[in-house]
Amino acid sequence: MASTDHARTVFMAGLKNAHAMEKQALSIMQPQVNRLTHYPELSRRLEAHIAETETQIDRLDQVLTSVGESSSAMKDLFLSSFGSMAALGHITAGDEVLKNSFANLAFENYEIAAYASLISAARICGENAAVPLLEQSLEEERRMAEWVEQSIPGVTETFISLKGSGEKAKI
Numbered sequence: 001m002a003s004t005d006h007a008r009t010v011f012m013a014g015l016k017n018a019h020a021m022e023k024q025a026l027s028i029m030q031p032q033v034n035r036l037t038h039y040p041e042l043s044r045r046l047e048a049h050i051a052e053t054e055t056q057i058d059r060l061d062q063v064l065t066s067v068g069e070s071s072s073a074m075k076d077l078f079l080s081s082f083g084s085m086a087a088l089g090h091i092t093a094g095d096e097v098l099k100n101s102f103a104n105l106a107f108e109n110y111e112i113a114a115y116a117s118l119i120s121a122a123r124i125c126g127e128n129a130a131v132p133l134l135e136q137s138l139e140e141e142r143r144m145a146e147w148v149e150q151s152i153p154g155v156t157e158t159f160i161s162l163k164g165s166g167e168k169a170k171i
């Protein structure tokens, strides 16, 4: 197998994995939004990133179609510990806003790595048209990761002050 064939195999697998990863991103973020009544900025940013994620899925669909794959037939199995990590956040009483923020930051960084790898594979196998689309998604993930990281001290402060005031700090 020539190295471009290997690259194509890696690229195709990476595209499918990224599609499943973004679906999982939605399933991690969507349940958080409505529970964040005391964290309006976090809620708004998550909503904005849910919209971005939907666009990222559209971009991946576009690239999958251009390489002859139909995303509707895909099963979107994403095997990672993130799903269970997020689920753990939801069942653990009290500090889920903190745990979810940690999981969000971990997930955004995972996405950054996945897109960086996908872009590299796309270049090697000559799928140059996919590169700008994937770069746009990578940039959005970087901005989200940065935002989540910067939000953590403030979220922690709010969490502590709500706890002190006897409010239900977890929501």
Ligand SMILES: [Fe+2]
Pocket (backbone or CB within 6 Å): 025, 049, 053, 108, 111, 140, 141, 144
């Ligand atoms: Fe993301």
